[in-house]
Amino acid sequence: MxxxxxxxxxxxxxxxxxxxxxxxxxxxxxxxxxxxxxxxxxxxxxxxxxxxxxxxxxxxxxxxxxxxxxxxxxxxxxxxxxxxxxxxxxYVDGITIKQARLTKVDEIIRIFIMVAQGLASLHDLGFVHADIKPKNILLIANNGIKIIDFGQSCAMGHQKLRIQGTPDYMAPEQVDRNFLDQRTDIFSLGATLYEVLTGEHYPTKVRATNDGGTELTAPPNVRDIPTPISKNPQAPSSLSKLVMDCCATNPKDRPENMREVISRLEVAQHLFQRQKSLHPEPIPELVSPPQLTTPIDHESDDDSDDFERFIESIL
Missing domain, CATH: 3.30.200.20 (Phosphorylase Kinase; domain 1)
Structure with a gap:
């Protein structure tokens, strides 16, 4: 051996x-x-x-x-x-939330409450994850989750010299090399939840292209961005609004901290369960996100590192 x-x-x-x-x-x-x-x-x-x-x-x-x-x-x-x-x-034995192809709204909310709770604990220690994305959230046995890959993490209030992160999930302040705090993770959590609910990426300033490259774009006009509920009517309005608030361009317009996110997720969970009790007939499941065609390593740094090399090539 x-x-x-x-x-x-x-x-x-x-x-x-x-x-x-x-x-x-x-x-x-x-x-x-x-x-x-x-x-x-x-x-x-x-x-x-x-x-x-x-x-x-x-x-x-x-x-x-x-x-x-x-x-x-x-x-x-x-x-x-x-x-x-x-x-x-x-050692963590699990699959990413992207591999899991989550479809049930109540299950999605339950999972993201746990993710937010884990991030709240990280923030209490004074750190930002700075690379929250579907590949860094694992579903494990006993209906639990595990957040992984803290290689991009930094102290609250830190200003990075290099642009680090993953296209389609990076907050604007990461692209602009401004100070990072808990609201940076709130943005990435919102972008991740947007993808799980709609099967599409939230239109961030830095996006992955179909040919495997990366492109820098102008900040999107929030009025032009489809909300989760407009893409999939089974997403509760309270959850849809939370996602859009999390993805606000200005950090000041996002929820103040992860505990506010948890509270709003719990409200959405309660409202959804109440809706189900009032309408006992089966509620249609969400449209499944596209099926993965290649396996994902449980802690691959390729996405963020490829982007960092791209940035260095144009600066």
Whole structure:
């Protein structure tokens, strides 16, 4: 059996731009973990080390069940230079919300309440996730969820020197390299919920193109953006309005914090359940989002890194 240090490799879980994920077992304790192995092949690969170090620094503090915790970061050095990193994380067996093809409104609301609760805990620690998207939210056993991939995270009020994030989910302040706070995650959560409800991307300033590229666009006029309820009448009006408020261009026009989002999601949940009780006949399910044609790695940094390289090429 192959091993990395004291960890026996059980399964290869996937690859990122410069990393490989493994399901491993601690040879001493017998515990199962995920190990992310990052290699530095050229000088520019330092950014992947930075992301792993950021993820460890942020996620080692977690105690909330909806946030994936990191347990160890080991540096492999050669001639006093770090050439490899091993990030040991909680093992999570699940599928992304995009793979799940969610259709039932009450189930969607229930899941996003949990996501908002996890993010509220992250914000209480003083950090912003800064890369919330369908691929970074996993559905796990016992109807739970797990938020993953904290490599883009930063402290509240931080102003990044580089544009980092994923097209179709980035808040305007990320594109403009302004200060980030909890409302940045609120925008991305809204864009993610918009996609789950409608099967379409919210029209952000930075969008992925059909040929796999990226394009920068003018800020969309909110009046021209179809609301979730206009795209799918089964989306409750209260939920539709919350999504649009979360995706406001100006952070001041969004919900103030994640607890306000939770409260409004719970109201939408109550109203939807009341509607179902008044109309016991089956309510049609939402239109399914497009089926994925390729598998998704559970912590791939390709989307955000491809975009970062694109930005550097035009600046």
């Amino acid at each position: 192959e091993s990395i240090g004291k960890y026996n490799i059980l399964e290869n879980l996937g690859r990122g731009a410069k990393s490989t994920l493994y399901k491993v077992q601690d040879s001493v304790s017998g515990q199962i973990y995920t190990l992310k192995r990052i290699l530095r092949e050229v000088e520019d690969d330092y950014r992947y080390f930075e992301q792993a170090e950021t993820e460890y620094d942020v996620s080692r503090r977690f105690t909330h069940p909806y946030l994936r915790k990191s347990l160890e970061l080991k540096r492999i050095k050669k001639w006093l230079k770090t050439v490899e990193l091993h990030l040991v994380m909680e």
